[in-house]
Amino acid sequence: MTAVPLLTLNNGVQIPAIGLGVFQTPPAETGAAVEAALQTGYRHIDTAAAYGNEREVGDAIRRSGLDRSEVFVETKVWISDYGYDATLHAFDKSATKLGVDHIDLLILHQALPSRFDLTIEAYRALERLLADGKVRAIGVSNFMRDHLDQLLEKTSVVPAVNQIEVHPYFRQSDVLAADTEYAIRTQAWSPIGGITFYRDSGHTSTLDDPTITKIAATHARTPAQVMLRWGFQQGRSVIPKSTHPQRITENFHIFDFDLTTDELAAIDALDTGLRGGPEPDDITLERFGRDIPEP
Template sequence: MDPRRHPDHTLNDGTSIPRFGFGTWQIPDAQARGLVAAALDAGYRHIDTAQMYGNESGVGQGIADSGLARDGLYVTTKLNNNNHDPGRAIASIDDSLNRLGLDYVDLFLIHWPLPTIGIDYVDTWHAMEEIRGSGKARSIGVSNFAPEHLHRVVATGSVVPVVNQIEVHPYFAQHTLRSVNAELGVATEAWSPLAQGQVFGDATLKAIAERLGRPISAVVLAWHLQRNDIVFPKASSVARIRENFDALTLTLDPADVAAIDALNEDRRIGPDPATFDWVPTEEV
């Protein structure tokens, strides 16, 4: 048995998601094909992309190049901020599927709640429910939803989001929001799990990594997995792709987990969902 065997998480709709995947944020479309193919070759089976990333075509080409059976892969994409209008949201899934070269995605997320733009994300959620009903997305969820956003969707929708993909890393542990997710039966996905590279200069993490003889990235990703986060680190080289994947062979002892927990500063690196309102002008 491969010691890096994927741990899975059963979502609230009964589907299963690999808890370790490959993220493609900031990977240009031209590079996505090769890196996604390399990740799948290394053993990854969960690929995370988004309309906003502008790389769905490259991601789809990498998936096709892998030669792997579709039912053995888990593919996520996300609704762009200029597609919140329900009609645009419903049309946009077809555009994503065309770019990806797929008949369906496993998971489709509202990328940001955008509470200030004048289109209620609850109406967008109802469009997501329609997309799920069409079979073009097996599961639907949200991203960057704060507790107040999540509670409104759960209270007014007919489907509970299966995941909430949020910023989580050792400096922003998100204890409150992760608890709300859990109470509602919503899985937590962690974006920027390595704090956009900030973990590599951390003395505490360096000490743990050196004692264990493992890379810092493996230590931090193992911490996420042990607290039941779903993670999908980005990597821009084949070597880092493989290094990250080897985190599946590492189990931290309680003292190391506590030391990493103590790094929390409740400090964001990314935008605040309560105020983030960027909407692109171009069609995506």
């Protein structure tokens, strides 16, 4: 079985370079997807309170027979649970649903620009959970450069991870640069484009892009493997999502070939500047708030 390379976060914690994402995976399909991933060799599962499938993730990890220490568990706090006490309780809700006594990486799911005071208090709660040993690393998701600047002015722990939309058609070079400046590990959601990008941007699929398909043919690989390798070679943690065992396995096998410098640059040049997910500055409680149920 292929051993997954480990990336070292800014606090010394090591994270597998590839993880299975379960965004938009129905609870009834989550368990089988996670089990297939763990059988393939994945050792990192990325979920979120807002996905509604944390319980199924935890159940599948236990059914795998793997020791808890062998699986890196990541989840996210939704904006409805921001605020110091609310975020501490959000940890309790997620840990109970996952069936774990600690979470390897706990991150804020979005910045909340209209109530950044709540964002700050939520992050301070993560700092408390880190100090208490309930989480091994903390971070953020979908934070732009100005969000990071504001956060770091008022908190003491630099995020270990910033999970953002990164794929060949939307590279977010400015955020990647900010993460590098602050020694934050970038984690790519939708690393091969993703459903929301194709649906909302009006752009064709990255899987059919002539530059990517040509590179894939050169290496006798699939376009998805090339895109995941591109992210990995540029130092990112990549979180592909699938419920199909064959694709889950395909996405995993990216560690036995290398893209050339010219190939990496050619993929970089495909950036369209078109975002697939919601605009981070448009996130408000009024539009995006939702109740995160108790366990």
